[in-house]
Amino acid sequence: MSYVDEVIEEVVKQNPSEPEFHQAVREVLDSIRTVVEQNEEKFRRDALLERLVNPERQIKFRVPWIDDNGQVHVNTGYRVQFNSAIGPYKGGLRLHPSVNMGIIKFLGFEQVFKNSLTGLPIGGGKGGSDFDPKGKSDREVMAFCQSFMSELCKYIGADTDVPAGDIGTGAREIGYMFGQYKKLRGLFEGVLTGKGLSYGGSLVRTEATGYGLLYITEELMKCHGYGMAGKTVVISGAGNVAIYAAEKAGQMGAKVVTCSDSNGWVYDPAGIDVAALKEIKEVKRQRLTEYKKYRPDSEYHEGRGVWSVKCDIALPCATQNELDLEDAKTLVSNGVTAVCEGANMPTTLEATKYLQDNGVYFVPGKAANAGGVATSALEMSQNSERLSWTFEKVDSELKGIMTRLYHNIDDAAKRYGCEGNYVVGANIAGFEKVVDAMNAQGIV
Ligand code: NDP
Ligand code: 2IT
Numbered sequence: 439m440s441y442v443d444e445v446i447e448e449v450v451k452q453n454p455s456e457p458e459f460h461q462a463v464r465e466v467l468d469s470i471r472t473v474v475e476q477n478e479e480k481f482r483r484d485a486l487l488e489r490l491v492n493p494e495r496q497i498k499f500r501v502p503w504i505d506d507n508g509q510v511h512v513n514t515g516y517r518v519q520f521n522s523a524i525g526p527y528k529g530g531l532r533l534h535p536s537v538n539m540g541i542i543k544f545l546g547f548e549q550v551f552k553n554s555l556t557g558l559p560i561g562g563g564k565g566g567s568d569f570d571p572k573g574k575s576d577r578e579v580m581a582f583c584q585s586f587m588s589e590l591c592k593y594i595g596a597d598t599d600v601p602a603g604d605i606g607t608g609a610r611e612i613g614y615m616f617g618q619y620k621k622l623r624g625l626f627e628g629v630l631t632g633k634g635l636s637y638g639g640s641l642v643r644t645e646a647t648g649y650g651l652l653y654i655t656e657e658l659m660k661c662h663g664y665g666m667a668g669k670t671v672v673i674s675g676a677g678n679v680a681i682y683a684a685e686k687a688g689q690m691g692a693k694v695v696t697c698s699d700s701n702g703w704v705y706d707p708a709g710i711d712v713a714a715l716k717e718i719k720e721v722k723r724q725r726l727t728e729y730k731k732y733r734p735d736s737e738y739h740e741g742r743g744v745w746s747v748k749c750d751i752a753l754p755c756a757t758q759n760e761l762d763l764e765d766a767k768t769l770v771s772n773g774v775t776a777v778c779e780g781a782n783m784p785t786t787l788e789a790t791k792y793l794q795d796n797g798v799y800f801v802p803g804k805a806a807n808a809g810g811v812a813t814s815a816l817e818m819s820q821n822s823e824r825l826s827w828t829f830e831k832v833d834s835e836l837k838g839i840m841t842r843l844y845h846n847i848d849d850a851a852k853r854y855g856c857e858g859n860y861v862v863g864a865n866i867a868g869f870e871k872v873v874d875a876m877n878a879q880g881i882v
Pocket of ligand 2: 603
């Protein structure tokens with residue numbers, strides 16, 4: 439059996455009940471087979487792949503908090519510090535009832551390669567909790583965040599591990615967590631990113647993942663002879679990534695006709711009204727059923743269905759495995775040109791293969807959504823130098839990073855004879871830098 443297959447088998451055996459983690463490992467290791475085969479003897483002797491797939495540290499803790507009725511609840515908190523070869527651990531905190539160790543490990547593993555691809559000095563980590571902020575009062579969210587940070591603060595710091603937002607963790611949650619960290623540690627430092635602008639946050643961080651997704655999509659389309667103007671775009675999700683992807687797509691002259699949340703989806707043939715979406719989701723924290731009040735000619739449908747809408751570009755921006763083989767078939771039969779992942783691993787392995795086999799340009803999340811964490815790294819730089827950059831400066835850095843990232847993964851795919859396969863390109867390019875740093879630092 440090949441070294442890659444042995445390690446995949448071992449991962450499945452040693453991490454039972456963690457299918458998302460298996461999926462992420464399988465995708466990466468499958469993609470880097472050629473590189474591993476060329477160095478098989480050395481990699482085996484150094485147990486390089488075993489070290490790559492085993493997190494440096496996994497932390498799991500109790501998070502007790504009191505609701506508005508005086509009832510105590512206990513959630514589970516997680517932080518997986520996956521790989522620090524190229525910098526301090528960096529990655530978001532997911533607050534969603536579906537969170538478990540396997541989910542956090544898949545996200546942390548992806549983050550290692552994504553962060554490497556940004557070209558910035560950040561290692562990979564991820565954390566979160568099975569707490570659900572939906573429907574909770576601000577005081578309840580604060581109580582949870584303070585309890586969560588009371589434990590997490592022992593393991594993080596501006597030069598060791600710098601968490602940020604992800605599903606369910608936005609500006610409000612980061613604010614409460616930062617306040618508690620500062621109180622307990624007595625340090626005003628860049629320990630979290632995605633902070634508010636009044637206390638060390640960076641301009642463009644809120645927009646960065648969605649904007650970055652569109653910058654790389656634009657570059658991909660340009661390199662294949664297409665412009666963005668006039669293109670029909672289908673987006674899933676209605677959170678941070680989806681909203682700013684829709685905003686930037688609109689600015690580029692494309693028309694975004696859908697968005698979704700976990701209850702249903704909106705089809706707005708005239709183009710999604712981003713201001714209305716922001717009002718519903720960012721200000722009022724409501725469900726998408728409200729959208730029709732702002733746009734009477736739009737349609738609301740229960741359940742899932744955005745991938746059934748005919749489009750040129752599809753941008754999954756909600757959650758893992760939300761685009762399956764059947765969806766991929768529908769997209770292809772509707773003539774989709776490109777699928778770029780705003781979310782982490784939203785496309786199943788079978789759907790990815792189907793899209794690629796049918797000539798769809800497919801950019802995986804670890805490349806396409808790297809603009810968020812890249813801008814987090816720019817926030818860390820600003821915190822270190824105690825300065826704030828202008829919107830234009832951060833935005834132009836972000837655009838440069840995403841454009842270079844596209845060419846980096848495109849070149850890596852070509853170098854290994856897989857032109858146009860951006861999954862292979864992203865995994866190899868991300869892997870090369872991490873491995874180089876791991877080799878230089880010895881067996882640690
Ligand atoms: P938000 O919490 O702001 O929004 C998430 C959106 O996805 C909501 O509309 C939510 O609907 C929907 N969603 C979440 N879970 C499910 C589910 N199980 N089924 C259906 N819909 C779901 O999160 P973000 O926009 O920040 O994150 C979206 C994706 O992007 C995630 O995969 C995240 O890991 C990834 N990402 C985020 C980055 C960031 O900077 N924020 C950076 C890079 C990647 P509902 O409100 O009903 O739950
Ligand atoms: O998945 C991701 O890259 C994020 N949620 C952002 C992480 C970060 O540190 O900004």
